[in-house]
Amino acid sequence: MSRRELYTLFGALMLTMLLASLDQTIVGTALPTIVGDLDGMDNYTWVVTAYLIATTASTPLYGKLSDLYGRRPVILTAIVIFLVASALAGLSQNMLQLILFRGLQGLGGGGLISLAFTVVSDVVSPRERGKYQGFFGAVFGVSSVAGPVLGGWLSEVDWRWIFYINLPLGFAAMIAVNQILRRHHFPTRQRRIDYLGAACLVPAVVCLLLAVTWGGSEYAWTSGVVLGLFAAAAVLTAAFLLVETRAEEPILPLRMFRQGTFALASVIALVFGVGMFSGIVYIPLFFQMVRGYSPTESGLLMIPMMAGMVLTSVSSGFVISRLGRYKWFLVTGSIVITAGLALFTQLHVDTPLWLSSLYLLVLGVGMGMFMQPLVLAMQNIVKVEDLGAGTSTNNFARSLGGAIGTAVLGAVMTAKLNDELAANLPGALAQLSPEQAAGFGRTDLTAVMQSPTVVAHLPEPVRVVVQQAFTDGLDLVFLVAASIAAVTIALTLFMPNLTLRGAKPAVEDPDAKGCEVRAETSP
Incomplete structure (x- = not known):
């Protein structure tokens, strides 16, 4: 080519x-x-x-x-x-x-x-x-x-x-x-296409995602609906694994997981989604609910993270191609991401924008160093015939982890918010006139918070309590996310420092004869 x-x-x-x-x-x-x-x-x-x-x-x-x-x-x-x-x-x-x-x-x-x-x-x-x-x-x-x-x-x-x-x-x-x-x-x-495997895998994922999405919001975590969905996901997953051991062309070839590097990289991708990827979802919430910015403005405030991610993603890719190794980019990236998430636990209502932008830059730098080397690690170890399945496994693990993590961290934040409001909102309401206090008879989220605009126009005593409750809830979210991110540091340290296959590019000069894609074999 x-x-x-x-x-x-x-x-x-x-x-x-x-x-x-x-x-x-x-x-x-x-x-x-x-x-x-x-x-x-x-x-x-x-x-x-x-x-x-x-x-x-x-x-x-x-x-x-x-x-x-x-x-x-x-x-x-x-x-x-x-x-x-x-x-x-x-x-x-x-x-x-x-x-x-x-x-x-x-x-x-x-x-x-x-x-x-x-x-x-x-x-x-x-x-x-x-x-x-x-x-x-x-x-x-x-x-x-x-x-x-x-x-x-x-x-x-x-x-x-x-x-x-x-x-x-x-x-x-x-x-x-x-x-x-x-x-x-x-x-x-x-x-033959593994229809039976697909028939087990897809509903298993759907049941699991519905359980973590509905749990704590639409239904209680201990409700029959949520527990039933978890049970269905477990049964379907077990059936899927059984089918994959017998299928001629399994959707997820289990032989890939015999390679220690591939199995470890899959676990890292899942943990990355649970902790780091989902934790980032809640950063715009701080800008909107605590600082009062619109969704569009909060998106613009994420530019430092984008800048750091673009810079290190591109530059680390060139360095990895030159060195032919990826392990220490994974280790360093996970350390920087953990530090970035830990910094966000220090956010307050009056945190200056330049400081939160610095935190975002640190987080973006870490993500840029981490995400692509993980894909390379998985692709480097699988056989050519499993390249598509191996690559999709990384994306699947990260997406699944992100969905689970977003739901779990959301439940953590909601519980903290409700606790803070229950403890502090009555005192704030006592400072209002009877007419003002009449609109805040409940202490759950739906009574006092619907959007950044609603929060910004609350009476000052109530607004201060709500903003502080959000800050405390998000601090806990980022603490949990940083703790999970710290696990990836340990996991990446166990990654073998393998050399990437292919000392030369598989792209020939346009004038070369017989230009073609060169197949590679697993070492």
Whole structure:
């Protein structure tokens, strides 16, 4: 593959990743507008939850299908599903339609991210892969900031363009990917699809995510619904593992986990999602509820994290390609991330913006050093025929951990908030006139907090208590997240310091004869 073809393909893959990662963040700031237009306040959280569940559940399937039938048809299918669902979501006339089409959009999005990593791994060696995949990390950083800002702006114009904007970008990516990949042959093997494994895996993931999403909010953690979902997830997982030991072409080849590096990297990805990835979700909440900024403004305030992530993701990728090793980037990145999350436990109502921006910069620097080397570690150790499944396993573990961690940390924060409000709100209400106090008869969240605007206009004694309760709750969240992140330090220290395969790039000069993708074998 010529360098021009590689760069064109790489740009298209970055665009597909941007579409999928952007849709995880762009909808949040526009939800109040969407809910008001479609009159669906009771089900508004499902607009986000449906996409998350569908994305997480479908990720492992795409990896295996691409190993069997090739990258081009599978990634094109994912893009088409994503674009069709985006168009339908923009045309939605009620909340039920929007939720269903967001779920369909998630089915496409589940393949975009993992397959982008996989395709790059097909055309460049692990040694050279770091400097290319470093830019993928930059895409995540950009989407974390651009999503809320773009969502807020488009909601003021017409919220339907949040979905329509995907169409021209997706068509451009689809054309470029198709034109490049159809010129080059990638190994495929026509064998039976593991339908039974898919029938166990997908509902197992759905049951688990529903349990952690509903637990502590829609239902009590000890309710029959939540416990039943956990039990169903456990039974289906056990059945899935049993099926995978007998399947001709398992969705998740268990032989990959016999490699200690792969198994350890999978655990690290899961822990990363639970602690670090989910902890970051709550940073904008501090800016909005405690400092009173709008969702769009809080997105802009995340720029220092994006800058640090882009800088170290790209630069560390080039250094890894030069050195041919990745372990100490993982160790250092996990240390810096743990330090960044620990710094956020020091946030107060009056913390200056420059200081919180510094904390964000530290966190972004650590994430940029950590995320891509972990993917390289997993890709470096698996066999060529398992490359798609191995890559998707990393994304699946991280997404699953993020979903679980977000729900668990949310429960931790809610419990702390309720405790703080119950203890301090009565004293604040005593300082109000009887007419003012009449509106605050309950001490739970729904009575006093609906949005940053509501909090900002509360009577001062109540506002101070609410902001302090949020601060204390978020401090506890970041303390728990930092403690989990510290576990990754120990785990990464056990990673072997292996040399990345491929001392030379697998991309030939455009004038060279017989340009082709060079297959690699596992050491």
